[in-house]
Amino acid sequence: MGTNHGPSWTQRHTIPSDTRIGSDLVEDLIQEMGQRQWPAMDLFRVQLAYEEAIVNAVRHGNRNAADKVVEVEMTCCDERVMIRIRDQGEGFDPEKVPDPRQDSLLEVPGGRGVLLISEVMSEVHYNDIGNEVTMIKIKSDKAA
Incomplete structure (x- = not known):
């Protein structure tokens, strides 16, 4: 079986x-x-980032409001995955999320999802108001 799976x-x-x-x-x-024969580690990382982003959209963005929705778009090709998640919340400034690795914040819950997503994905972009995240993963060279 070849590695090219078409569009x-x-x-x-x-x-x-x-x-x-x-x-x-x-x-x-x-x-x-x-x-499409993506490495297992990439599968794990993409799923982890997706789970973090969807939980953030529902809990923090929409505040679990039953009258609000989340839009999800996912695209996959042989070398690249893109996930876009948009909630109906007010948004946030990802630059203002404190680094949870700071000694004073190690015991404080929250803030870890944004850091985790940025660590496991190749690119992460937020829209201007912070209620939409676009995550891109480029296929790893290693089959780890």
């Missing part, structure tokens, strides 16, 4: 503010990445 795969969903529903969506992306 990119894309899914778009609008879901209620429910982390369980949001978590189920990533399974299709992980399956598509596996079919």
Whole structure:
């Protein structure tokens, strides 16, 4: 089987503010990445970043409001994955999220998701108001 699987795969969903529903969506992306022979470590990192971002959108962005939705777009090709998640919250400034690695913040909950996402993904971009994150993962050279 060759490594070229044709055009990119894309899914778009609008879901209620429910982390369980949001978590189920990533399974299709992980399956598509596996079919395109992405390394296991990349699969793990993409799923981890997705889970963090969807929880942030539902809990922090939409504040679990039943009348709000989250928009999810996922694209996968042989060498690149893009995930865009947008909530209906007021947004935030990612530059103002304190670094949870500071000694004074080690015991404080919160702030770890933004750091984790930036560590495991190749690129992370937020829109101007901070209610949309675009995460990009470039396929690793290693099959780790």
